[in-house]
Amino acid sequence: MSWLRSFYDRLIFPRPVLVLLLFGALLLIASLRLDQFRLDASAESLVLEDDRSLEQYREVNRRFTTSDDFLVVTYTPDQELFSNEGLALLASLRDELAALENVSSTNSILNVPLLHSPDLTLDTVNSEIKTIDEDDVTPDTAKKALLNNPLYPNLLISEDARTTAIQVNLPTPERYFELLRERNELRDKVQSGQASAEEQQRLETVSQAFIEFTEAQGEERDRTIKRVRGILDSYRDRAEIYLGGVPMIVADMIRFIQNDLSTFGVGVLIFLLLTLAIIFRQWRWVLVPLLCCSFTVWLVIGYLSWAQWPVTVISSNFVSLLLIMTLSLTIHLIVRYREFQHDDPEAESRDTLRHTLLAMIKPCFYMAITTIVAFGSLTFSGIRPVIDFGWMMTIGLTVAFLITFIIFPALLALLPPPVDDRVRSNRIPFTDWFARFTEHYGKTVLVGSAILAVLCVIGLNRLTVENSFIDYFKSSTEIHQGMITIDDRLGGTTPLDVVITDEKPPESEAGGDPFASDCDPFVEDCEGAEEYRDTWFTYQKMDRLGKVHDYLDSLPETGKVMSIDTTLDILAQVNGGEPLNALELAFVPSAVPDDLKDILLTPYISEEHDQARFSIRILETSPDLRRQALLDRIRTHLTEEMGFEDDQVKLTGMTVMYNNMLQSLFDSQIKTIGIVFLAIMVMFLILFRSIKLALIGMAPNLIAAGSVLGLMGWLGIPLDMMTITVAAITVGIAVDDTIHYIHRFKTEFEKDGDYLATMHRCHRSIGQAMFFTSLTIITGFSILVLSNFIPTIYFGLFTGFAMFMALVGALTLLPRLIVLVKPFGAEL
Structure with missing residues (x-):
């Protein structure tokens, strides 16, 4: 430690002003690009690092000319919808929305083809198409036409004809896809090692x-959504109106996160400061931790801004965690400083500070390293935002440690605190009670811990990784209410696409004569005739696709299902209610008018790529929604029951991407948590150089982490993209208390060799610091329950619970095991 003593005596203590000035310059540099700090809730932030689901999703949208880039306005007027006044009010709202700058078009019951006329046939469909906008259609006729059309009910209009929807299209510019395509191609070249220096540049x-184009588009879309909300507000006195759609969900998630980062970040800090003021009752012990915490967050955000490293939904709580870790380090230093100050009140403040730093740097370093290991487990997830979160916390913990042991002493050298006569009287009987309880009820501690461990294991087995977007928002929020309305009345929220690729016949068979047999495939139901037709529009293929449609529509988790079968049902209505025969099927592509192909054909059939698409809306409000089980059930039925090859069936869409992310989180975090504990066990062996101490130190960590995850299992709270990180957070928090307690126990035991006496002294000293840290953090994070974002609420609650369980384990189970096993040798 001589070099460390020299470091402080020569650099920090004599020149605290210079140190702070140099650090201030560093803060200034970090702040130069704070305007580049950004949040990202795009689709790319919810997919795996090597997952091609996003590219498949975009590819399907391009091939079938579809997109999820639209807002949904649900509209339930106070008066009758299908009346002249009701339709006029709807038209007024639609026109205002359509006039917005970034809205390309709108779809509603006003402009969609009604396909309902006595004179309408397959031959006259082009001339007899009517719309409410363009033709003199009575409200009753329009209502009947819309409800009898297979396409519109539960999509643009509810089955009771009380609620309708306006689809507000927000197209993504072609420039976005050009940049995306070029970036991905160059990135693949770089990753494969085939890129030249020019291509890397x-x-x-x-x-x-x-990045710049995406940010500009995001800001523009946010402004559009804000203007849409402004228009809707002016109609809410005459109708029940909600806003939904994927862009709105993304925008609201970012808005909630930004609110939590700013409002609750400041709120947490205020709560922490009030608690510090109540505990220590000296303004220095409030100011110094405040500055250290602020500097840590400032530097890390500055670095992320310089590196253009976006914060996502998953990593948005890094600010709160950095506050926890930095505050924990500073509180331990404060408590130790006050102890030295009380033991030798006549000592120079610089000597007291030196003793504090030299005594605490080792356990704090151990704490930082092991916590980094815990958060480092996140880098193995395979999900870029989770990997980034792990690296952010690694960088943040490093910064927190350096600031604590450089800036903290520099500040105290300038502001030496006076001797506080209340140090002894400030002792809280809480930790003394734990010491007495552990001494007299040691068996109860062990039995209680064993029971708790069993309950944890049972709870862990009850954990699920399913969740619905609707569960992220309080029931009072518009997004929650909108999702319920869309699910209940308009066919579901989250998109899922099932794409089936046609099976190509062998070359020798494909070149055969389709009329070599007595069966004419154009006019008859010919067994095997479809293998000679290079088209989807044959009787056999359409019959098979119809069975797929019926199966998907029968699933309880699915809402509206649309496919070419929907189009055929519409054409059957036009055909007088009779299903199309084989010959009529063959001429469907030419029979459908050009202006209807984008509605009836191209969204469901891609002849160029030999693919058929089924568009499904998943009911987010379904209590039985289990995404992985649903996707497995669909694939199994199509391949095993319906005879499609596995490579013919492709499942894509937001549902698939979100599910892939959840399942990867489960695999990488829950199933490998044993590896994380093994890594920490190795760290303990290195730190304590005793297998007994390493095993003893692991016990409270296992209990703390298991308690949080087990509680989630018992309460039925599913793991999702945010709550999954609670495991790493809990391990990091529990490890801190364990290291500090064992290190202090070892130091105190050398004084008299009495385990019980040492335990009581540790509870009165380091136990106080652990208690103050836990109390401060639990109190501070309690404010998060006021958030509108449910994951933030869970984060606050489970962080507080993790702190409590870590504290209880470190003050009961840990000392009981130390007294029982005697890892420091026999008593003197």
């Missing part, structure tokens, strides 16, 4: 251009 340029 081009990748940086294109990536920067893509």
Whole structure:
């Protein structure tokens, strides 16, 4: 420690002003690009690192000319919808929305083809199409036409004809896809090692251009959504109106996160400061931790801004966690400083500070390293935002440690605190009670811990990784109410696409004569005739697709299902209610008017790529929704029951991408948590150089982490993209208390060799610091329950519970095991 003593005596203590000035310059540099700090809730932030689901999703949208880039306005007027006044009010709202700058078009019951006329046939469909906008259609006729059409009910209009929807299209500019395509191609070249230096430089340029373009588009879309909400507000006195759609969900998630980062970040800090003021009752012990916490967050955010490293939904709580870790370090230093000050009140403040730093740097370093290991487990998840979160916390913990042991002493050298006569009287009987309880009821502690461990294991087995977007928002929020309305009346929220690729016949068979047999495939139901037709529109293929449609529609988790079968049902209505025969099927592509193909054909059939698409809306409000089980059930039925090859069936969409992310989180975090504990066990062996101490130190960590995850299992709270990180957080928190207690126990035991006496002294000293840290953090994070974002609420509650369980384990089970096993040798 001589070099460390020299470091403080020569650099920090004599020149605290210079140290702070140099650090201030560093803060200034970090702040130069704070305007580049950004949040990202895009689709790319919810997919695996090597997952191609996003590209498949975009590819399907391009092939079938579809998109999820639209808002949904649900509209339930106070008066009758299908009346002249009701339709006029709807038209007024639609026109105001359509007039917005970034809205390309709108779809509603006003402009969709009614396909209902006595003179309408397959031959006259082009001339007899009517709309409410363009033709003199009575409200009753329009209502009947819309409800009898297979396409519109539960999509644009509810079955009771009380609620309708306006689809507000927000197209993504082609420039976005050009930049995305070029960036991905260059990135693949770089990753494969085939890129030239010029291409590597081009990748940086294109990536920067893509980020800037995406940010500009995001800001523009946010402004559009804000204007849409403004228009809707002016109609709410005459109708029940909600806003939904994927862009709105993304925008609201970002808004909630930004609110939590700012409002609750400040709120947490205020709560922490009030608690510090009540505990220590000296303004220095409030100011110094405040500055250290603020500096840590400032530097890390500055670094993320310089590196253009976006914060996502998953990593948005890094600010709160950095506050926890930095505050924990500073509180331990404060308590130790006050102890030295009380033991030798006549000592120079610089000597007291030196003793504090030299005594605490080792356990704090151990704490930082093991916590980094815990958060480092996140880098193995395979999900880029989770990996980034792990690295953010690794960088943040490093910064927190350096600030605590450089800036903290520099500040105290300038502001030496006076001797506080209340140090002894400040002792809280809480930790003394734990010491007495552990001494007299040691068996109860062990039996209680064993029972708790069993309950944890049972709870862990009850954990699920399913969740619905609706569960992220309080029932009082518009997004929650809108999802319920869309699910209940308009066919579901989250998109899922099932794409089936046609099976190509062998070359020898494909070149055969389709009329070689006595069966004419154009006019008859010919067994096997479809293998000679290079088209989807044959009787056999359409019959098979119809069975797929019926199966998907029968699933309880699915709402509206649309496919070519929906189009055939519409054409059957036009055909007088009779299903199309084989010959009529063959001429469907030419029979459908050009202006209806984008509605009836191209969204469901891609002849160019030999693919058929089924568009499904998943009911987010379904209590039995289990995404992985649903996707497995669909694939199994299509391949095993209906005879499709596995490579013919492709499942894509937001449902698939979100599910892939959840399942990967489960695999990487829950199933590998044993590896995380093994890594920490190795760290303990290195730190304590005793297998007994390593095993003893693991016990409270296992109990703390198991308690949080087990509680989630018992309460039925599913793991999702935010709550999954609670495991790593809990391990990091529990490890801190364990290291500090064992290190202090070892130091105190050398004084008299009495385990019980040492335990009581540790509870009165380091136990106080652990108690103050836990109390401060639990109190501070309690404010998060006021958030509108449910994951933030869970984060606050489970962080507080983790702190409590870590504290209880470190003050009961840990000392009981130390007294029982005697890892420091026999008593003197």
